[in-house]
Amino acid sequence: MSWGFMRGSAWKFLQSPQYTRSGSRGTFAPPNLFYDDVQDNVSSLDDSASGEEDLDSLVFFGMMKGNVVGLRYYAGVVNNNEMVALQREPSNPYDRNAVKVNNVNGEQVGHIKKELAAALAPIMDRKLVRMEGVVPYGAHNVFTMPVNLSFWGKDDDKKGVLDHMKAHGYKLDPVLKSSGKSFPSLDAGSGSGASPPVQLTVEQLKTEFDKLFEDLKEDDKTQEMEPVKGIQTVLLPHQKQALAWMVSRENSTELPPFWEQRGNLYYNTLTNFAEKERPESIRGGILADDMGLGKTLSVIALILTNFHDGQPLPTGKVRSEKQKTNSAGKSRNTASQGQCSETREIGNSQEASATVSKRQKARKVKYDFNDSEEEWLPRKTKSSPACSLVDDDQFAMALSGASSGKKKKSKTKIIDKTTDQFEQHVQAEVDLKIYVYYGPERSKDPNSLSQQDVVLTSYSTVTHDYGNNSPLHKIKWLRVVLDEGHTIRNPNAKQTKAIHSLDAVRRWVLTGTPIQNSLKDLWSILSFLKLKPFTDREWWHRTIQRPVTMGDQGGLRRLQALVKNITLRRTKTSKVKGKPVLELPERKVYIQYVQLSTEERQIYQSMQSEGKAIIGRYFNEGTVLTHYADVLAVLVRLRQLCCHPHLVSSGSSSASLKEATPEELREKLINKIKLVLNSGSDEECAICLDSLNNPIITRCAHVFCKPCICQVIHSEKPNAKCPLCRSEIHLEHLLECPEEEFDSETVHCPNFVCRESGFIFTRLDGSMPQKKRTEAIQSFQSTADDSPTIMLLSLKAGGVGLNLTAASRVFLMDPAWNPAAEEQCFDRCHRLGQTKDVIITKYVVKDSVEENMLKIQSKKRELAAGAFGTKKPSASEMKEARIKEIRTLVDL
DNA sequence: ACCGCCGGGTGCC
């Protein structure tokens, strides 16, 4: 049944003003079944996810005492010192100023007394104030109870709000009476008593943040567990730990963090909320291991080992002698870590009894089911559970703006990558039923889907289907795993809802970067995990986020306790039993300075002084940013010069182009675009600053993304000019590179010493279709004799998952703006499966824009290290930083 | 609510 859907709609119904209107005095009795069901859904995600004001920047206005009235008419109860939420109810038929008071579960407790409500309504409606309440005593009164109200808002609005309240005869007390600090013993189980109200400095806070995920004492997470035999890859110790931890979490019956039993009630120690029903255990969490530590493998092991009810997936006959090693696939290297020698049988005792006689050949089940497949059914449990691995769309995002056909291919590719992992790690004899729920042909039949063991899909598919009779939202999943879960940290409301409303008890988030920008990232994840009461952003904010950002040590301790409870994270440098998680070979980065030849230097100098003059003029006029495209053009040309003078079209060459016949011109331009595309450097489009997407060349011989330049022409018409050289451009003069012309295999690469020297090489860049990319990677990683020994790789090509361990030497021909992009690129070969020391050489042209880029890189590194916890830079600060960067780059 | 408030009943001492 469509349980998830009904939950959602039931909530909407309760929220609607009509309901309240019909529920006149004494008759307000929501159907208990639904009401209970919506309890953990009270986080009206619509409100919280869709552009709500920035809660971080709120300041304290003051406090006052108010009264909650009408208690008799509502079912919501509170305890003394319990937090309550205030919510405007403009549609109340008796008073359009009405302000509802709800308990932590979202159940209405009463209303704010009307005189005060009349004062609050206008400022609440105009979002000048955010109201929070705590009932200090009298929680069990019959008719009315007191409430301590605190007022929060933007600093700019403070005076207005105070004046407004004064005009209504209410004076706010400016002293914050530590409702946020006086939590009793909070860290569930730590018993260390109340924390002294010690304020942390911004610096201390930052340090604590940095350590938050790195410094988890993993004493309780060192237990190892062997996966079932069906996993043919030998797990590394840290993966066995992950497995043990995840299994124990899934089978846990512990109370969730910050909940404790008191008598026959369950108390939340953060909000002082209590209820009879035991809050659901958190049967999942965050696997936040660093990239490359094998999160997906750990989860696959989990799925098979702890499939359902603490039992492994019933498997067919499995082999045990021949083991794959834990190298990352078809690497030409033999596996590292000396695991090849480990041939002892793995598996656990439970597994044997769970073996099932039926063997199935088919590993991937297609869209329709036939009678013979009905035979598989008896194996399934009653609830017909399945597992969904929601994959990310990063590839698609990297290609945004590409034709839809291209996009689709790449997304499927991402899912295929996960499918590949299953194939790689799970024995072929295991009749694991995997279904890829993706594309127009996907089965909309929940029954056939729920007969799968694993369903793979993408975030966008989940979102697209949501509310559209989606089978994904009808199935009660065995577990839902969000791969690269951080990609939904800043989602739109629909995506959040669609993903959060997937129905599963076991809920996992895989991410290498659990917190990237702020604590909000974490909230999004916690909300997905359905950790009460954090599904509602208000409670997260009041109990954790605000105390922490205000420097409250108790808040930080709670945060630490929480993270420790639900997260497992190891970095590449973490140690297991005194040994590093990954004993990767060394990685050395060298910078090789390059001198330009006299001739090149001459060209460079003239172009540099020309560029400096232009940019210098913009500086004087204060119009650097309005001419940003021109500035970038200068920089791009300087960078191109550092690579090779051929890359730059000088003014003279475009002059000569003019004299050519149209046919000659066309040929020259095609040659030129081929040169750019095949140069091996990651050519950027000067408009979007990203890799070239659907590249075209202008008559003035500049290459841009087609959509980018078309937009420029459109917006500047009828006199559009080339963003790089300001010569006239016309839509009908744009030339595309003929498809067959950038067939990579036979490309002549003018930049490298490689073809002439007889090297076999391949290439990978953003302009290549997905199929070519896969071929390139496969041929490169292959151990065959004629396999290429060199890959020309563009900095931005491919996803983070790309495995190029066949390479142990990296030559970076031109530096990237963003050091993280370089690092990521290096990590593609310096990862699990690499056996040799990796030597990286960054070529940097002496006395050039490239050298200055290094300076910017180190600044960016510092910034990235300190970005967390501090406020995000404002637009003007960003501009300021940009301008500074430009100054550094051109030595002005 | 063991209150406040409302409005009808009532009206010397």
Place this chain on the structure above:
DNA sequence: ACCGCCGGGTGCC
């Protein structure tokens, strides 16, 4: 009495 006082009805917004 266009008041005061009494006591019953009543009760969020």
